[in-house]
Each structure stands twice: as structure tokens, then as C-alpha cells.
Amino acid sequence: MSDPRVAGAGVTKFGKHPERTGRDLFAEAGLEALDDAGVDPDDVDSLYYGNFMGELAEHQGHQGPLMAEAIGLDAPATRFEAACASAGVAVRGAVQALRNGEADVIVVGGAERMTNIGTAGATDALAIAADDLYEVRAGMTFPGAYALMTRAYFDQYGGSHEDLAHVAVKNHEHAMVNDHAQIQKEITVEDALEAPTIASPLGLYDSCPITDGAAAAVLTTESYAEDHGLDAPVAISGTGQGGDNLALQDRSHLAQTPAADKAAEEAYADADVGPEDIDVAEVHDCFTIAEVFAIESLGLYERGEGISAATDGETDRHGDQPVNLSGGLKAKGHPVGATGVAQLATITWLLDGSHPRADAVPDGTVGVAHNAGGTVASTTVHVLEVAE
Amino acid sequence: MSEQAPDGEYDEWLDAIADGEAYYVECANGHGWLPPRRVCPTCGSRDLSDQRLPEAGEIATHTTITVPTPQFEDDAPYVTAVAEFGPVSVTGIVRGVDPDAVEIGTMVGIDVGDRVTTGDRLVVFRPR
Numbered sequence: 353m354s355d356p357r358v359a360g361a362g363v364t365k366f367g368k369h370p371e372r373t374g375r376d377l378f379a380e381a382g383l384e385a386l387d388d389a390g391v392d393p394d395d396v397d398s399l400y401y402g403n404f405m406g407e408l409a410e411h412q413g414h415q416g417p418l419m420a421e422a423i424g425l426d427a428p429a430t431r432f433e434a435a436c437a438s439a440g441v442a443v444r445g446a447v448q449a450l451r452n453g454e455a456d457v458i459v460v461g462g463a464e465r466m467t468n469i470g471t472a473g474a475t476d477a478l479a480i481a482a483d484d485l486y487e488v489r490a491g492m493t494f495p496g497a498y499a500l501m502t503r504a505y506f507d508q509y510g511g512s513h514e515d516l517a518h519v520a521v522k523n524h525e526h527a528m529v530n531d532h533a534q535i536q537k538e539i540t541v542e543d544a545l546e547a548p549t550i551a552s553p554l555g556l557y558d559s560c561p562i563t564d565g566a567a568a569a570v571l572t573t574e575s576y577a578e579d580h581g582l583d584a585p586v587a588i589s590g591t592g593q594g595g596d597n598l599a600l601q602d603r604s605h606l607a608q609t610p611a612a613d614k615a616a617e618e619a620y621a622d623a624d625v626g627p628e629d630i631d632v633a634e635v636h637d638c639f640t641i642a643e644v645f646a647i648e649s650l651g652l653y654e655r656g657e658g659i660s661a662a663t664d665g666e667t668d669r670h671g672d673q674p675v676n677l678s679g680g681l682k683a684k685g686h687p688v689g690a691t692g693v694a695q696l697a698t699i700t701w702l703l704d705g706s707h708p709r710a711d712a713v714p715d716g717t718v719g720v721a722h723n724a725g726g727t728v729a730s731t732t733v734h735v736l737e738v739a740e
Numbered sequence: 741m742s743e744q745a746p747d748g749e750y751d752e753w754l755d756a757i758a759d760g761e762a763y764y765v766e767c768a769n770g771h772g773w774l775p776p777r778r779v780c781p782t783c784g785s786r787d788l789s790d791q792r793l794p795e796a797g798e799i800a801t802h803t804t805i806t807v808p809t810p811q812f813e814d815d816a817p818y819v820t821a822v823a824e825f826g827p828v829s830v831t832g833i834v835r836g837v838d839p840d841a842v843e844i845g846t847m848v849g850i851d852v853g854d855r856v857t858t859g860d861r862l863v864v865f866r867p868r
């Protein structure tokens with residue numbers, strides 16, 4: 353069983369494109385990925401596509417075939433939905449199909465159109481990743497749910513809003529050279545602490561923006577890449593997925609993300625690596641606290657110690673354990689159904705040296721992507737390695 | 741008030757809370773859950789029975805939400821909390837107390853109230 357290769361990737365500029373349809377966004381990313389890969393579209397066996405709020409944002413279900421059409425594929429296409437981890441589960445499905453010999457070439461991708469429905473509309477749409485009966489009806493919002501987890505974390509392990517501000521400051525700084533990023537603006541700790549509160553203790557700068565965008569990647573088998581002379585040095589060597597109770601109230605932990613622990617353990621075992629091998633990580637920082645949960649679940653930090661990683665400068669581009677060199681969801685933006693594949697593209701580019709922040713990990717050979725859905729009731733973790 | 745069919749056992753559960761007879765469902769191995777449940781996600785037991793919810797719960801975490809969904813526009817700011825009532829935890833809105841006075845560990849009772857914005861019913865916690 354050989355590891356699938358990332359043959360090409362494409363990502364749109366993330367940001368506010370309220371007038372651009374989902375199909376147009378995806379077409380841009382998908383065609384860029386196909387061109388980058390140099391793969392004949394006739395050789396594509398399937399499209400695995402992530403999207404979360406298409407019914408609410410565009411009144412459009414059944415997006416798989418629509419998006420295959422948008423990038424000129426005559427191939428079966430399936431939409432994957434796992435809230436903000438939709439594209440992560442699409443990647444996992446593609447990796448499994450390539451490994452078990454069902455396919456030689458799969459396009460994975462995702463898209464989300466969010467700004468056209470306004471802040472209230474997007475807040476409403478994001479909220480339904482939570483349990484409607486038991487959480488949404490108790491006034492839960494997506495930031496509200498993470499605020500509940502933040503307060504539980506502070507209570508159990510300590511830490512402060514100022515520590516979270518350092519996560520935001522770091523990720524904004526990382527995004528400064530990433531032209532795909534939605535926000536290219538440096539902020540200070542004071543800016544973050546003085547920003548309006550959304551759901552206490554979280555403020556505006558603890559939250560990722562609302563984003564339109566798409567991402568796509570062409571994944572192939574190692575043998576297809578060799579036979580067709582593709583330039584595809586990065587392999588997906590490990591995949592993992594974990595689940596948890598949908599509602600926070602039913603979880604065994606409010607200050608940990610066990611679904612991500614399970615996904616990381618599975619992916620590391622699959623790739624035969626450990627946390628100590630990880631040179632670079634792209635993690636799901638939809639809120640600043642989410643980056644803390646992620647780096648602890650990935651085993652990069654002990655439980656309760658992730659909170660100070662950004663404050664101590666360990667996870668910035670000069671640190672020993674750089675996290676979210678793209679700017680993360682916080683500054684790069686978070687078109688929810690596209691995020692998992694955008695992370696895959698980022699890690700690929702960081703490892704092959706083509707990312708504008710690749711100089712932070714000049715000798716990097718192992719990267720990890722962590723994509724979380726809802727309040728981490730779904731998580732995928734993928735390990736990427738330089739294979740050639 | 742939305743003109744929709746009731747949501748089965750969830751609305752029956754709200755009725756019970758309003759009548760002062762709040763309950764949870766418990767499996768043969770003592771794991772507690774809120775209805776509707778046909779199986780215990782922890783142990784797989786399908787032998788579930790109704791048990792009386794403890795009178796008082798303890799707030800495990802809370803947030804004051806200032807940017808709500810449109811369905812809570814006129815309710816904001818409001819406090820959403822998760823409170824532990826014995827073997828189950830419940831999410832609800834804390835009323836009858838200054839938001840700044842809500843703390844982890846605050847003891848609350850459970851009730852049913854109305855959402856200001858839409859009139860829909862919701863779970864309400866009040867300090868006790």
C-alpha cells in the first residue's frame with residue numbers, strides 16, 4: 353500500500369466575494385489544481401467535494417455533480433459534509449480510495465459562499481453545526497460554543513485572554529506575505545484585547561472572519577505519478593478521523609477535544625510518526641482557543657501547556673514548532689467547506705518550498721493538517737511527508 | 741411562536757420541566773442522557789428508564805453572548821451556560837441574575853421560559 357501523492361493544488365484568494373457563486377469559486381481553484389498537476393481531466397476518477405452551508409447560503413444542495421461540471425469533469429462526484437471539517441473528510445475518503453486501488457486520480461476540494469448572507473445569516477448557518485434541540489435553542493452560537501470551552505479551559509488549566517491574543521497576533525503576522533489570505537494586517541495584543549466582545553471571554557479578534565473561497569487538490573497514486581512523470585514530491589502518509597458527542601453538554605471533556613486526540617493517534621500510527629517528528633502544522637484555529645486545543649490534541653504540547661505556546665514565541669515562524677504559517681483560519685480566512693483542502697495545499701507548499709513562509713521550515717519533511725468540525729465533534733488529521 | 745409540529749419527546753421533556761417534573765433517561769449501567777434516546781451512546785444499553793432530574797444543578801461553564809443568531813436578536817446580551825444536574829448536563833439560558841455575577845459553580849434550578857425574540861420555549865436556569 354503506497355501513499356497517495358499531492359500532484360497539484362489550487363486555492364482562490366480567500367475573502368469577501370459576495371457576488372461570486374460557489375461554482376465560480378470552485379472552478380477557479382479546481383482548474384488551477386488540474387493545471388498545476390498536469391493531469392488529463394479524462395483520467396480523473398472522482399471528485400470528492402466538501403461544503404457545509406450550501407442549502408442556506410445559495411439554496412443549493414446536490415453540489416457534487418454541479419462542481420464536477422464546473423471544472424469540466426465527466427466523473428462521479430460526491431459531497432462530504434462534516435461542518436467545518438467537510439473538506440478534511442473528503443481528503444480522507446480520497447486517500448482511502450486511492451490506497452485501496454479503487455482510483456488512480458481523485459480531485460478533492462471544497463468551497464463555501466458565506467458573505468452574501470451577511471453576518472446574521474452566516475452566524476445562523478454556522479450555529480446549526482451544533483445540536484439544534486439542545487444547543488441552538490439555548491442561544492448557542494458558534495463563537496458562543498467555543499467561549500464555553502474557553503472558560504472551561506481557563507478554569508481547569510489556567511491561561512488568560514491575553515494568551516489567546518498572542519495566538520491572533522502571531523497568525524495575523526504570518527498572513528502578511530500570504531496573498532491568498534483574507535486579512536493581511538498586523539495587530540497588537542492590545543488591539544485584540546480591546547476589540548468588542550462576541551461571546552465572553554472571546555472578542556472579535558479571537559474569531560476567524562466570515563469568508564468566501566475554494567480550494568482543490570489533485571491526488572494520485574504513487575504509480576500514476578511515476579508513470580505520468582508528475583512532479584509530486586509530497587505524499588499523504590497518514591490519515592485519521594475522530595468523533596465525539598455532537599453537543600458539548602454530552603461530552604466527557606469541555607476543556608479538551610478527544611475527537612482530535614483520536615484522529616491524531618490514528619494518523620500518526622498510520623504514518624509511523626510521532627508528535628516529535630512534526631516540523632510544521634496547520635491547525636483549525638476558527639477561534640484562538642481552538643489552536644490551543646489542536647496543538648494539545650496533536651501531542652505537540654502537554655495538556656494545559658498549549659495556552660502559552662504563542663505567548664512564549666514557540667509557535668511563530670521563528671519558533672521551534674511553527675503553527676499556522678499560512679495565517680491560519682484566523683487571518684487566512686475560513687470558507688468552511690474549503691478549509692481542510694486549503695490546509696492540505698498549504699502543508700504541501702511548505703514542504704516543497706513554494707509557500708511564501710517556507711523559509712520558516714527550510715529543512716521540513718513532515719507536516720500535519722488538523723481540520724475540526726463544529727465544536728470538534730468531527731476531526732480529521734492528515735500527515736504529509738516529503739517522499740522524494 | 742413558530743407554527744411547526746412539536747419535536748416529539750423533546751417537547752414532552754420541556755412540558756415536564758414546566759410542570760416541575762424534569763427528568764432524564766438512564767441506562768441499565770447508570771449513564772444519564774437527555775431525551776429522546778433509544779440507546780446509551782456510552783455502553784450500548786437499550787434498557788433506558790426515566791429518572792427524576794436533581795432539583796439543583798451546578799454551572800460548569802458559561803458565556804455572555806452579545807452577537808446572537810437572528811432568532812435571539814432581541815434576547816442579547818444573554819448568558820448561555822452548561823449546568824451539571826447529577827449524571828446529565830443541560831444547556832440553557834441563565835436568567836434572574838446579573839450576567840457578571842454568573843460563575844462556574846453557581847447553583848441553579850431548571851425551568852422553561854420564552855425566547856424574547858420569537859416566543860419559542862427554551863430551557864432557563866435561575867440561581868437557587
Ligand SMILES: [Zn+2]
Nearest residue numbers: 767771780783
Ligand atoms: Zn450506558
